[in-house]
Amino acid sequence: MLPTGAGSGANGSASASASPFVPNAFQQAILEALEGRALRTRALGDAVGDCSRLYKPGGLAELRAQKLVAHHERLGFYSTLAPPPQLPDAGGSAGRSN
Numbered sequence: 001m002l003p004t005g006a007g008s009g010a011n012g013s014a015s016a017s018a019s020p021f022v023p024n025a026f027q028q029a030i031l032e033a034l035e036g037r038a039l040r041t042r043a044l045g046d047a048v049g050d051c052s053r054l055y056k057p058g059g060l061a062e063l064r065a066q067k068l069v070a071h072h073e074r075l076g077f078y079s080t081l082a083p084p085p086q087l088p089d090a091g092g093s094a095g096r097s098n
Helices: 025-033 041-048 060-065
Strands: 069-072 076-079
Touching: 025 041, 025 060, 041 076, 060 069
Parallel strands: none
Antiparallel strands: 069 076
Protein backbone atom coordinates (compact mmCIF):
# COMPACT_ATOMS: atom_id res chain seq x y z
CA MET A 1 0.00 0.00 0.00
CA LEU A 2 3.00 2.31 0.49
CA PRO A 3 3.97 4.12 -2.72
CA THR A 4 7.56 3.53 -3.79
CA GLY A 5 8.27 7.23 -4.17
CA ALA A 6 6.84 8.26 -0.81
CA GLY A 7 10.04 9.93 0.32
CA SER A 8 11.30 11.31 -2.98
CA GLY A 9 10.61 14.62 -4.66
CA ALA A 10 7.77 15.18 -7.10
CA ASN A 11 10.04 14.60 -10.06
CA GLY A 12 11.75 11.55 -8.55
CA SER A 13 14.99 13.44 -7.95
CA ALA A 14 16.00 11.66 -4.75
CA SER A 15 19.74 11.15 -4.56
CA ALA A 16 21.12 7.73 -5.39
CA SER A 17 22.34 7.23 -1.79
CA ALA A 18 18.93 8.01 -0.26
CA SER A 19 16.88 4.90 0.32
CA PRO A 20 13.08 4.97 0.20
CA PHE A 21 11.20 5.25 3.48
CA VAL A 22 10.10 1.88 4.82
CA PRO A 23 7.86 1.97 7.89
CA ASN A 24 8.82 -0.23 10.82
CA ALA A 25 6.33 -2.75 12.24
CA PHE A 26 4.87 -0.23 14.68
CA GLN A 27 4.48 2.42 11.97
CA GLN A 28 2.85 -0.17 9.68
CA ALA A 29 0.38 -0.93 12.48
CA ILE A 30 -0.37 2.81 12.72
CA LEU A 31 -1.01 3.03 8.97
CA GLU A 32 -3.27 -0.03 9.07
CA ALA A 33 -5.21 1.35 12.05
CA LEU A 34 -5.76 4.64 10.20
CA GLU A 35 -6.81 3.10 6.89
CA GLY A 36 -10.09 4.74 5.93
CA ARG A 37 -10.65 6.39 9.30
CA ALA A 38 -9.37 9.07 11.63
CA LEU A 39 -8.45 8.37 15.24
CA ARG A 40 -7.62 10.62 18.16
CA THR A 41 -4.40 9.91 20.07
CA ARG A 42 -5.83 7.61 22.75
CA ALA A 43 -7.92 5.61 20.28
CA LEU A 44 -4.93 5.24 17.96
CA GLY A 45 -2.76 4.11 20.87
CA ASP A 46 -5.40 1.55 21.83
CA ALA A 47 -5.61 0.34 18.23
CA VAL A 48 -1.85 -0.26 17.97
CA GLY A 49 -1.42 -1.46 21.54
CA ASP A 50 0.97 1.21 22.85
CA CYS A 51 -0.02 4.86 23.20
CA SER A 52 3.31 5.76 24.82
CA ARG A 53 5.27 4.93 21.62
CA LEU A 54 3.25 7.16 19.28
CA TYR A 55 5.38 10.26 19.87
CA LYS A 56 8.71 8.49 20.30
CA PRO A 57 11.21 7.87 17.48
CA GLY A 58 9.82 5.24 15.14
CA GLY A 59 6.25 6.48 15.61
CA LEU A 60 4.08 9.25 14.20
CA ALA A 61 6.80 11.86 13.64
CA GLU A 62 8.42 9.99 10.76
CA LEU A 63 5.05 9.13 9.21
CA ARG A 64 4.03 12.79 9.35
CA ALA A 65 7.40 13.89 7.93
CA GLN A 66 6.87 11.50 5.00
CA LYS A 67 3.33 12.91 4.62
CA LEU A 68 1.84 9.44 5.11
CA VAL A 69 -0.13 10.59 8.16
CA ALA A 70 -1.76 13.95 8.76
CA HIS A 71 -3.75 15.44 11.62
CA HIS A 72 -7.18 17.05 11.49
CA GLU A 73 -7.97 19.28 14.45
CA ARG A 74 -11.40 17.78 15.06
CA LEU A 75 -11.06 14.21 13.72
CA GLY A 76 -7.53 13.30 14.77
CA PHE A 77 -4.82 11.45 12.84
CA TYR A 78 -5.55 9.88 9.45
CA SER A 79 -3.70 8.17 6.63
CA THR A 80 -3.15 10.38 3.61
CA LEU A 81 -3.12 7.24 1.43
CA ALA A 82 -6.56 6.14 2.67
CA PRO A 83 -8.27 9.17 4.25
CA PRO A 84 -11.58 8.89 6.08
CA PRO A 85 -14.70 9.62 4.02
CA GLN A 86 -15.68 12.57 6.25
CA LEU A 87 -12.75 14.65 4.97
CA PRO A 88 -13.73 17.02 2.14
CA ASP A 89 -10.64 16.07 0.11
CA ALA A 90 -11.66 12.42 0.31
CA GLY A 91 -14.95 13.05 -1.45
CA GLY A 92 -16.96 12.63 1.72
CA SER A 93 -19.56 14.98 3.13
CA ALA A 94 -17.67 16.73 5.90
CA GLY A 95 -19.79 19.81 5.71
CA ARG A 96 -23.41 20.09 6.65
CA SER A 97 -25.74 17.14 6.60
CA ASN A 98 -29.25 17.93 5.43
